[in-house]
Amino acid sequence: MPLLRDIKGFFPPFWVTFRNMFRKPVTVQYPEQMPELPERYRARLVLTRDPDGEERCVACHLCSGACPVDCISMQAAEAEDGRRYASWFRINFARCIFCGLCTEACPTLAIQVTSDFEISKRDPLKLVYEKDDLLVDHCGHNDEYSFYRQAGIGVAAPRGTNPSESAPVDVKDLLP
């Protein structure tokens, strides 16, 4: 009997809503009351340093490629010792949706999320962060990984001296 069912189903919602009116709301009254953030909360991004204190970011463009809203832009440059780094690095937080895809794409663990979500500004330009604003003085989540000590191109250590490498070959050697 759909009609009967419909009529029966008509009343309970009224009871539910009525009862709710006398319960305590669950809303967190934010500025007065701080929310408790989960440990892996994704908010403002930072650029971390490797254990040697060098900038981790190598300006590989993977984060900007992964970013669904295209809010990361940068320019790579080469340092004296062959190190690739970002000569400028810009994140437009007015556009960022804090999805964290950039941190997943980053091969050097340079870009990481923090739980600082209080970054609203009246002037959108103030939400455009440059490299100086992003760079922090610590390693973030991981204090061991250093890209240049894994990648065998002789930047952090001379060629062929990283733990996984043998010394450069002598191409003129004819020994079998």
Added chain:
Amino acid sequence: MVDQFVMLALILIKLVLVFAVVLSMAAYLVLAERKILARMQLRYGPNRAGPGGMIQPMADLIKLLTKEDFIPATADRGLFLIAPGLSALTALLTFAVIPFGPTLEIFDQKLPLVICDLNIGLLYFLALSSLAGYGLALGGWASNSKYSLLGSIRGLSQLISYELAMGLSVVPVVMMAKSFSLTAIVMAQETIPFALLNPPAFLIFLISIFAESKRIPFDLPEAENELVGGFHTEYSGMRFGLFFVGEYINLVILSSMLTVLFLGGWHGPWLPGIVWFMVKVLAICFFFIWVRGSLPRLRYDQLMNFGWKVLMPLALLNVLVTGAILLGMG
């Protein structure tokens, strides 16, 4: 001469008072609705502007007034501009015939607590509520947007369908009160409200005014999640505000009509008549909000089916039965 001046002054004061009360009621209804709905959903609702959010309506007004009044490039400018006013105005005008208390005696003057006691007040109400369709139809048409147009087409057909049932449902009331004057109808309920005498008519009227007010569960003309904003999609600033206010004034009016036609108007024990009237109207408004918090929106075909295949025949039948009973009782 003096009498006439006093009379004029009293009428003016009454007008201003009614105007102010209706408008501020509409404004605070919005706040009340937001707060009550919020509590039903375990939220607080607006609580930032003023203590407990009490001056939120003012804040909203300022916001709406200062926002850009945007007119789409392809809109029909003239119609686009007047449509919101039309919808607020027709709603306000209806209040002219609603009696909200027994006749008062001040300075030897009889002061009826109704702005104008038309002897065809009920027809006036029905006529104006049909006119209200224009605001919606023109607004939707003039916006030149598919969402607006769909919204207004839905709204029009919904209003037409449910007006029939509504009109038919008040026929028994007229038969029982033997008058079209709303004051006379109220007087006829001095002992027992028509809601008890003729519950089917009451229910049909109740359902119809839900449809008339375009509120949940019949809010298809606006249906945010299908039509963006329905007929007022393209409106912004105070023009949107006018549509909005019109809607809430309409809510007050419809509640008043329900009170007048079925709930015995200002009649009630112990308390003064005007207070009884207010209490009844506010209770109905609360009911409107409660329904909004509890029921989902109907589908369009369900709405039409219900209007034409259930409500209309029922109302007709009710007219016949009531007529028969009245005849039988002589």
Added chain:
Amino acid sequence: MPTLTIDNQQVTVPDGTTVLEAAEQLGIVIPHFCYHKALGAVGACRMCAVTVVEGTFKGLKMSCLVKAEEGMVVTTDDQQSVEFRARVSEWLMLNHPHDCPVCDEGGECQLQEMTIASGHGLRRYTGKKRTYNNQQLGPFIAQEMNRCIQCYRCVRTYKDYCGGKDFGVMGSRNRVFFGRFKDGTLESDFSGNIVDACPTGVFTDKTYRFKSRYWDLQEAPSICPHCSLGCSTVPGGRYGELQRVRSSVNEKVNGFFICDRGRFGSSYVNHPERPRQATRGSWKLTVDEALQQLDVKARELINQHGPESVLLLGSNRASLETNWLLQRWAEEIGCRAPLLSAHLPRHQAAQVAAFDLADRLCSLEKVRQSDLVVAIGADPLAEAPMLGVALRQAVRSGGKVKVFDPRPVELPCDFEKQTVSPTELLDLLDGTSVESKQLVDLLRGAERPVLVAGGLMLGAGGMLRLKKIAAAASNDQRNCLVHPLLGGANSFGAALLSLPEQDDLLTRLESERIKMLVCVETDPLLEAPDNERFAKALSLLEELVVLDYLPTPLSVHANLFIPTTAPVESEGTFINNEGRQQLFAPVIKPRLPISVTGEGNHPPREFIDVAPGSDPIPSWQLFQQLLGEATDLPTLREKMKTAVPRLIDFETLQPGGVSCRVAHVDERCIYTDEIPAAPEESLQLVVTPARYGSDLLSRYSAKLQPRFTEACVQLHPQDAAARGLQDGAKVVLDTVEGPFNLTLKCNDKMAIGCALVENGPKFQQLVPGGKLSFCKVHAGMSHG
């Protein structure tokens, strides 16, 4: 035509097709590294394994080596092949340095793609990685040997295909190394191709180092504007800067590769002094105002002084559209038909190619397939570098190359050279001399003979003579084809639009009737012969208008300057030396690069709607505006096609797509060549384009600077000795255009009785191409 089945799909392919190529026709990509369409297969990488189920040899086979057979059945996705390819990937990755984030190849790396495609994901091997030391290979190429997978593509490109000599493979077992014997600049003029050929990041473009990622680059098919061959390229830019050029495939023209001039010569677009603002003197104008002034002034002068008073000058750098619209604007304002080149002799030579030779022209593809190429008055590496590579392919497939030229011509292949002076060249072509008859006989003996005609050296007269030789060498079975070399990217196009011309720019200017000169993307100071006389003539003008995208010396003299866009910033059409009508697409929008507006740091922190420096608009659009037409390329092209029926219907063409040769006509040019009598003790003056920087675009390219050579005058040691001069002496070159102080270089590979100077960034005064002329070389300093 065997029919075979690959992964249950049937395909019929020509004889000799490999399974890998057959699969490609079906849209099945079999992972591969060492196979390359231009280089062929060597079976070095073992990546292309498939299983032959039915065929002469069954089992796991390298698809790049197995030829398709009738009834063959092949699977590429069976477990055995898939497994095998995954293991190959894994072993190729054993020594990989895992540095993709800092590798410029990342994103367009075949190794990345094929590793993913073959399903190898996790490194299991825990042993140590082999490493190499890198070499410094000069300004163009960066090396990172640790990334090498030993596919041998680089050597096959550099040595085998392009004929470079200073690069190779050395070492034994797993120590093979690809590079030079010792550090030093790669000498080949085609060195950049190893960047495209290497499937990994071992060789990358040093000038593009760390500039962009492939996915951020704006790229579009384009035509190389540096010489008349019209090779297909794909320039790439980002942030308003043109950052690199890579080769594109056009089997009719360049094949798969391009030369270094085309690859590294593109940074003129980003020249720091590039004018991007319309100006009158020091007043800044909007482009609209400038056009208005141009229009008003031109009409006013014509009203006052008659149609002779305004001279319009088009160029071979400007697109076909621009040159055509320039002619229409001339009609509109009622002045004489524009000159479409500042250099009349070059233009006349191009006209001979465009009209008289049109039915004999042949593509570079035909040159590659030829069995006898005779180059007359042509120095391919200087005038049309990719012709050198084409000649090498002719030689590699058994053909012969013979060169007649006064210059010390070098080619990346074996060839026979006959050193002759310019006058002897003309004798060679006169059809009556003994040498001439021998030449015809030689050509008659070949099956697919091609004559390469150096338009600069031969001039119109020489080209017409060459036509007779070609006719004499043709018979009923086959034609003797001609491949002419012209002055610039659109020389053919400019020639095709114009009527035979006898008055050159200078004579007209000096007639003093001309009050206003409008130069469209040309600088006669650098491109016309006798630029000193030209500079003097400029002072007679009332108004000089320059439309250009280079900071040329002329733009300094301009009364009214209007900026235009470089070819990579606009759409357009060039017609190459053999009449091939080719379209190019816009790559980037004209604007000041972010590296400039941000002064090397981050871009400025401001909101603006219009990028700074984005005023320039394509010159054809400027002329459409002047003509009061809506800027609409398709309609313009339709009208142009109607007006010039020889052109190919533009709708059938698209940038980077097929290209066709324009129709030939029966119109003929009548040009003559006189051989002037040589004054006493004089030498024949030979002006040749320098290999780098002879065309204006590469002259303004910072990237090419390391390749620019010092100015000098070259003499045969005999001539030097006769004048008592020594190698390295300071000498004076006395020409009709004035004396020049230069250093002497002796060269025994050049013709006796000639003096050779290179026109390039270091010596711009003499321009190649022109009438025969004589000069003297003597010691000491002149005081002219």
